[in-house]
Amino acid sequence: MWNERTGLNMRRFPRAGLIGGVCAGIAAWFDWNARVIRVLAVLGLIFGGLFPVAIVYLVLWYLMEADNGYPGSMAQVRAAAAGGGDRSTATDLAERYARIEQRLRRMETCVATREFELRREIGKLV
Secondary structure: OOOOOOOOEEEEOOOOOOOOOHHEEEHHHOOOOOOHHHHHHHHHHHHHOOOHHHHHHHHHHHHHOOOOOOOOHHHHHHHHHOOOOOOOOOHHHHHHHHHHHHHHHHHHHOOHHHHHHHHHHHHHOO
């Protein structure tokens, strides 16, 4: 199944799941906790009837592609699809802001020197 919002396929995670990994896959798809999906599935079994919920579960098990690595969240799935691997988004942002801060410091030192003032004056003449 295809998610238009993220551009990713829904996958099931057998290693992270209790029975086939369907609930773990749905949890990663919606970026929810897998326990919440499992509780909803059990409540569906109790109050919705065993037969319809079991059929839906088996159809999803058949349709969803198996994936052995459980990312834990949709943000990690997106990062893996973009080539980021297992790195978290917070780590990526921290590294990015550190690089930006270094660039700003270099710019500040350049602007604070007399050489910058000289270049600016030469630029006005040209």
